[in-house]
Amino acid sequence: MGKSLYQKVWESHAVRTLPNGQTQLFIDTHLIHEVTSPQAFGMLRDLGLKVRFPERTFATVDHIVPTHSLAEPFADPQADEMIRQLRKNVQEFGITFFDVTSGQQGIVHVIGPENGITQPGMTIACGDSHTSTHGAFGAIAFGIGTTQVRDVLATQTMAVSKLKVRRINVNGKLRPGVYAKDVILHIIKVLGVNGGIGYAYEYGGSVFDNFSMEERMTVCNMSIEGGARIGYVNPDQTTFDYLKGRPYAPKGEAWEQAVARWKALASDPDAHYDDIVNIRAEDIAPTVTWGINPGQGCAITDRVPDPALYPEAERAGLEEALKHMKLRPGQPIKGVKVDVAFLGSCTNGRISDFREAARYLKGRKVAPGVRAIAVPGSQQVARQCEEEGIAQIFREAGFEWRGAGCSMCLAMNPDKLVGDELCASSSNRNFKGRQGSATGRTVLMSPVMVVAAAVTGQVSDAREVFGVSELVGV
Amino acid sequence: MALEPIQQVRGRAVHVPGNDIDTDRITPARYLKVVTFDGLGEALFYDERFNPDGSEKPHPLNDPRFKGASIMLVGANFGCGSSREHSPQAIYRAGFRALIGESFAEIFFGNSTALSMPCVTASKSDIEALAQAIEQDPGLEVTVDVERLEVRYADKAFKVNLPATAQKALVEGRWDPIADLLEAGDLLEQASARLPKAVLS
Numbered sequence: 092m093g094k095s096l097y098q099k100v101w102e103s104h105a106v107r108t109l110p111n112g113q114t115q116l117f118i119d120t121h122l123i124h125e126v127t128s129p130q131a132f133g134m135l136r137d138l139g140l141k142v143r144f145p146e147r148t149f150a151t152v153d154h155i156v157p158t159h160s161l162a163e164p165f166a167d168p169q170a171d172e173m174i175r176q177l178r179k180n181v182q183e184f185g186i187t188f189f190d191v192t193s194g195q196q197g198i199v200h201v202i203g204p205e206n207g208i209t210q211p212g213m214t215i216a217c218g219d220s221h222t223s224t225h226g227a228f229g230a231i232a233f234g235i236g237t238t239q240v241r242d243v244l245a246t247q248t249m250a251v252s253k254l255k256v257r258r259i260n261v262n263g264k265l266r267p268g269v270y271a272k273d274v275i276l277h278i279i280k281v282l283g284v285n286g287g288i289g290y291a292y293e294y295g296g297s298v299f300d301n302f303s304m305e306e307r308m309t310v311c312n313m314s315i316e317g318g319a320r321i322g323y324v325n326p327d328q329t330t331f332d333y334l335k336g337r338p339y340a341p342k343g344e345a346w347e348q349a350v351a352r353w354k355a356l357a358s359d360p361d362a363h364y365d366d367i368v369n370i371r372a373e374d375i376a377p378t379v380t381w382g383i384n385p386g387q388g389c390a391i392t393d394r395v396p397d398p399a400l401y402p403e404a405e406r407a408g409l410e411e412a413l414k415h416m417k418l419r420p421g422q423p424i425k426g427v428k429v430d431v432a433f434l435g436s437c438t439n440g441r442i443s444d445f446r447e448a449a450r451y452l453k454g455r456k457v458a459p460g461v462r463a464i465a466v467p468g469s470q471q472v473a474r475q476c477e478e479e480g481i482a483q484i485f486r487e488a489g490f491e492w493r494g495a496g497c498s499m500c501l502a503m504n505p506d507k508l509v510g511d512e513l514c515a516s517s518s519n520r521n522f523k524g525r526q527g528s529a530t531g532r533t534v535l536m537s538p539v540m541v542v543a544a545a546v547t548g549q550v551s552d553a554r555e556v557f558g559v560s561e562l563v564g565v
Numbered sequence: 566m567a568l569e570p571i572q573q574v575r576g577r578a579v580h581v582p583g584n585d586i587d588t589d590r591i592t593p594a595r596y597l598k599v600v601t602f603d604g605l606g607e608a609l610f611y612d613e614r615f616n617p618d619g620s621e622k623p624h625p626l627n628d629p630r631f632k633g634a635s636i637m638l639v640g641a642n643f644g645c646g647s648s649r650e651h652s653p654q655a656i657y658r659a660g661f662r663a664l665i666g667e668s669f670a671e672i673f674f675g676n677s678t679a680l681s682m683p684c685v686t687a688s689k690s691d692i693e694a695l696a697q698a699i700e701q702d703p704g705l706e707v708t709v710d711v712e713r714l715e716v717r718y719a720d721k722a723f724k725v726n727l728p729a730t731a732q733k734a735l736v737e738g739r740w741d742p743i744a745d746l747l748e749a750g751d752l753l754e755q756a757s758a759r760l761p762k763a764v765l766s
Contacts, residue, residue: 104760106752109745111733117756120763127649129600138743144757146764155598169598176600208763220648220672236650236676237602242746246753250742252730284585285642288671318642320671339763349761384585384645408584501594501647522589522646529593529612 093359119213127218131240151189158493197469200224200437207337211326211353226323227307255365260296263372271306272537276378284386287319304333316385325357382412397421430512432463432545436500439517440468457489458548466498502527515544568738574663576635580696587646606658630703639666644673685725
């Protein structure tokens with residue numbers, strides 16, 4: 092029986108077995124940001140410890156940065172304190188920092204890949220649950236808490252228990268207007284928001300073989316929304332082509348050696364999986380959420396659930412979700428009024444997302460009364476959008492074109508919903524209060540569907556708004 | 566580093582019902598704009614407990630009958646979403662020392678264990694029976710026995726689950742892994758020498 096990539100990476104990175112039976116696993120690359128690291132540095136100081144391998148940690152600032160102006164001090168004194176703490180910490184411990192002045196700042200899960208820091212077969216950790224994004228490269232990437240950030244800083248290792256591996260095959264051809272975002276929303280809908288607890292998800296099949304790296308990142312990013320802390324795709328020629336020439340990728344002879352090593356890491360054809368799930372690409376529709384967790388989704392052509400038609404045990408949860416979302420049982424999701432359109436985040440804030448959205452936005456206008464915000468995932472994405480004329484398309488359509496950051500995905504900066512505003516969002520979480528207002532409402536969707544919502548002022552089927560024949564899909 | 570072994574947690578309990586309660590709900594993101602974890606207890610379930618004007622909403626944690634509870638009963642997939650350790654820190658700092666739930670999200674579970682706060686799982690029916698018992702008698706003493714993997718109250722008891730690694734870490738006082746990790750010593754340098762590294766080139 093062959094081995095999965097997960098198994099191979101685990102074996103090569105296990106340092107020893109700990110007294111409680113967990114594995115002490117070496118972490119090749121540690122990514123940190125301003126929100127979950129200050130307390131870890133504080134713990135390090137309290138224990139009199141140093142950063143063991145500072146060259147293996149990379150820092151940026153993303154969660155709290157304002158996206159309308161980087162003038163310092165930031166208007167929010169708490170945010171200003173956080174960026175100053177991070178600067179102090181990286182300087183004291185000798186850590187590479189992609190600061191706002193570097194031209195390379197951005198969401199940690201966008202800049203790691205675009206700089207070639209994320210590589211196949213690596214173990215990666217970051218104090219952020221969307222670290223699963225890096226699995227798109229065939230890395231094993233862990234979202235961790237702050238105590239574990241301390242552990243990785245101090246020892247470059249952490250105590251972990253081995254997961255089972257579930258292979259998720261998506262085979263066939265996606266229908267026009269169906270994107271990577273729809274694929275992962277569909278997977279979470281099918282397997283549930285807790286279906287992945289105890290598993291690493293290995294994504295494969297013809298749809299993933301044909302996906303670009305950025306599409307693979309969108310899917311891996313939301314693994315955690317399905318309960319799976321880790322999601323990955325085996326590295327292939329698409330992976331190598333993406334990485335070649337990027338600043339931190341190996342060069343020359345080292346590149347050839349690395350590619351040979353990466354090829355050998357992919358799961359063996361006869362690899363053992365603890366579970367296998369098969370999904371038909373043709374069954375996936377443009378998908379939107381109607382509730383308060385990412386598993387509460389439906390096809391854009393569907394109606395929201397009527398709790399009365401469900402078993403009693405499920406009713407309270409459905410009713411709570413509909414009440415928060417101010418939706419009537421059984422009403423069509425299409426046509427629900429939208430107040431805000433948000434395009435960005437570590438899920439869908441990359442250059443290909445803006446390119447695809449701009450194709451359909453070009454020549455159209457944001458509907459009156461809709462506040463539309465476009466937030467590139469990194470300063471590099473922002474520059475590319477300017478160079479390619481994409482930023483101008485967004486501005487002319489009436490979008491606010493912003494600087495790089497996490498922004499309204501979690502509203503730790505000034506970008507927030509107000510009251511019970513409903514946001515058509517390309518982000519990853521529709522939790523109550525997620526976008527900065529306790530009564531705010533979030534409908535998750537693909538970037539092209541966000542554009543459709545922005546121009547119509549309601550949750551819309553992009554295939555109808557833009558014409559199904561025009562939408563080529565992927 | 567000698568840590569306190571966690572063999573049992575004993576105290577009064579409160580039931581916070583619902584499945585898929587995410588860490589944004591446990592600690593809204595605006596409370597993450599801090600550089601220490603001090604004072605986070607006040608953020609616990611803030612938007613579920615208070616209106617924007619600061620007045621209280623009906624919530625089990627606002628119910629005077631359950632003030633001082635140290636054990637929280639929860640539903641399935643508790644602590645899903647963001648990896649923020651601020652959530653278990655807020656729960657701990659609000660005085661809780663153990664959680665009993667149908668299931669826990671993985672990152673939340675690990676973060677809680679490293680704070681010495683066991684998250685044991687039990688069947689829905691056992692949790693509901695206990696919830697009814699404390700509803701009738703909020704002063705009821707509940708024991709979460711981490712060593713024997715059972716919960717006891719009044720004259721009743723039910724079995725709970727906890728991964729063996731977490732149980733051993735808690736019972737032996739190894740719940741903060743840093744001392745064990747540091748013991749690897751030179752093995753860390755050896756691992757770093759053979760494993761890949763991202764280098765600007």
